[in-house]
Amino acid sequence: MTSALDETKALQLRFDEKGLIPAIVTDARDGTLLMFAYMNREALDVTLVTGQAHFYSRTRKVLWKKGETSGETFAAVSILTDCDQDVLQIKVTAEGQGAACHTGRKSCFYRKIVNGELEFIDNEKLFDPDFVYEK
């Protein structure tokens, strides 16, 4: 059941048919899941070279520096891949106020499913999105 990909030191990342790889962003200090995005080869390379988390926007079809508008940039402390090398984990430390989410919250994962609807488990906003994105 082990493959050539999972016990090797050789980096053989498997980007999908669109040239993208899922990137799971976690807090390097406490492990909190912060956000989920995609990288293409360029976003990964720029992140590795600059140490600043960059992604690929599927909507805008451009390379995107996390925090370029909000100031909520993230230093990429380390980058891991999974057993079959088709997902990345980006361990980061916040350089702004610590809000990974565009809503101003620390994490994009602030609601849980309860009885068919969503219950807010984090409502603390570290910035005001109406102010940050409309100035």
Place this chain on the structure above:
Amino acid sequence: MTSALDETKALQLRFDEKGLIPAIVTDARDGTLLMFAYMNREALDVTLVTGQAHFYSRTRKVLWKKGETSGETFAAVSILTDCDQDVLQIKVTAEGQGAACHTGRKSCFYRKIVNGELEFIDNEKLFDPDFVYEK
């Protein structure tokens, strides 16, 4: 910048064009990122009803109960979604020996990228994959 999706209690999950949604599995106790998979509507429903983590195998094109072969099943303690409701976080507790990865490791993310190759940061195997998958 806020949308109808991110400040609502209404569950409006956005499955992709293949009917899938990315599912990030984390340890409910310590927050560790364990694995990444996909769910379709059925996998989510079965997980919600049974409390056991199920996913959709894109390779085998079937509903898949995590741990059905290895015994490494996971109870889904809570299920969260992100701001734009197109990703899930599944918080789980291990019911087997605590190996989420088919290689026998706790997490699928056990190697980090260093100077263009992979460095193992976790080599502890909680089960022997050659024994577990070939019996």
